[in-house]
Amino acid sequence: MTAAGEGIGPDGAPPARAAPEVAIEVENLCKSFSGRRVVDNLSMRVMRGQIYGFLGPNGSGKTTTIRMLCGLLTPDSGRGTCLGMDILTQARRIREHVGYMTQRFSLYQDLSVRENLEFVARVYGVPEPETAAAAALQRLGLEGRGKQLAGALSGGWKQRLALGACILPGPDLLLLDEPTAGVDPKARREFWAQIHDLAAEGLTVLVSTHYMDEAERCHEIAYIAYGKLLAQGTVASVIAAAGLATVVVEVAGEAGHEAGLHITRLARELSALDGVDMVAPFGTALHVSGRDPAALEAALARFRGDPRLVIRADAPTLEDVFIDLMSRSKDELR
Numbered sequence: 001m002t003a004a005g006e007g008i009g010p011d012g013a014p015p016a017r018a019a020p021e022v023a024i025e026v027e028n029l030c031k032s033f034s035g036r037r038v039v040d041n042l043s044m045r046v047m048r049g050q051i052y053g054f055l056g057p058n059g060s061g062k063t064t065t066i067r068m069l070c071g072l073l074t075p076d077s078g079r080g081t082c083l084g085m086d087i088l089t090q091a092r093r094i095r096e097h098v099g100y101m102t103q104r105f106s107l108y109q110d111l112s113v114r115e116n117l118e119f120v121a122r123v124y125g126v127p128e129p130e131t132a133a134a135a136a137l138q139r140l141g142l143e144g145r146g147k148q149l150a151g152a153l154s155g156g157w158k159q160r161l162a163l164g165a166c167i168l169p170g171p172d173l174l175l176l177d178e179p180t181a182g183v184d185p186k187a188r189r190e191f192w193a194q195i196h197d198l199a200a201e202g203l204t205v206l207v208s209t210h211y212m213d214e215a216e217r218c219h220e221i222a223y224i225a226y227g228k229l230l231a232q233g234t235v236a237s238v239i240a241a242a243g244l245a246t247v248v249v250e251v252a253g254e255a256g257h258e259a260g261l262h263i264t265r266l267a268r269e270l271s272a273l274d275g276v277d278m279v280a281p282f283g284t285a286l287h288v289s290g291r292d293p294a295a296l297e298a299a300l301a302r303f304r305g306d307p308r309l310v311i312r313a314d315a316p317t318l319e320d321v322f323i324d325l326m327s328r329s330k331d332e333l334r
């Protein structure tokens with residue numbers, strides 16, 4: 001399969017305007033189901049060769065957005081291009097150049113790994129399907145598993161096979177919807193090494209995930225909640241833009257149940273204070289964050305003299321920032 005074509009498409013529409021280095025550019029996308037808006041004025045831009053992470057709570061509209069980008073769903077309003085083609089008028093052409101890995105493993109469980117890949121190659125009209133499947137097996141480190149039934153693979157290998165099937169037809173863009181959900185850390189790490197190799201070859205990858213470590217592996221991320229895009233950029237810029245101050249409060253000299261009780265009591269006490277917007281326990285420590293550093297400091301002042309506590313400033317984590325963004329948008333909707 002060739003790269004996104006130039007000129008007039010088979011559907012007669014002229015190619016939409018977009019800089020060649022831009023893979024996805026959409027503006028004000030909206031989508032409602034049964035009168036409920038699940039994607040709300042969403043605008044985003046993804047550059048070619050980029051790994052772009054899509055994060056947000058369950059039901060925030062990530063899958064719906066992904067389906068609009070690749071022409072499987074038509075937005076109610078808004079405009080945009082994917083691989084230089086118009087998402088409203090050139091959906092069929094877009095689909096020819098996109099590999100979409102859905103949340104559910106959808107290959108044939110009772111065919112072998114090799115048979116699944118050969119089948120995909122034939123369906124997509126890949127020349128010499130057997131050779132293409134063998135090359136995909138090798139590329140994904142699946143050679144030793146060619147004869148194994150897909151249904152008998154572990155979660156990590158299944159995902160790797162699904163990725164192999166996605167890239168067989170030679171797409172220019174990969175849309176991966178929570179590809180590593182429920183997969184163990186080693187397999188996730190290997191999967192991400194593959195994603196980075198593919199991006200290095202020029203493929204653009206948009207990947208949705210709930211894992212913070214995966215977000216940090218992306219070139220850029222977007223955070224979406226209640227259908228709205230709340231933050232976008234590199235991980236460092238998203239953290240900086242949140243303007244959150246974070247302090248770690250650790251219980252010293254206590255262990256086990258006693259430390260747990262102390263942390264729980266402390267978390268309740270701190271959460272109730274003005275200036276404290278968020279408290280999250282991490283073992284025998286609490287991450288305490290606030291949007292106003294001076295107010296946060298004032299709230300913590302009376303704890304500073306407690307000899308059982310170690311209090312130190314720390315950088316907010318991406319998770320701190322996302323939870324804060326979500327609670328802010330919830331407050332705004334009230």
Ligand SMILES: Nc1ncnc2c1ncn2[C@@H]1O[C@H](COP(=O)(O)OP(=O)(O)OP(=O)(O)O)[C@@H](O)[C@H]1O
Pocket residue numbers: 033034038056057058059060061062063064065
């Ligand atoms: N075809 C549909 N008909 C009606 N409602 C839908 C449809 N597709 C999605 N929804 C609803 O739209 C909302 C957004 O769903 P979507 O799957 O886009 O969220 P998501 O961010 O991908 O969630 P998750 O992280 O759980 O996969 C949800 O409330 C979902 O129930």
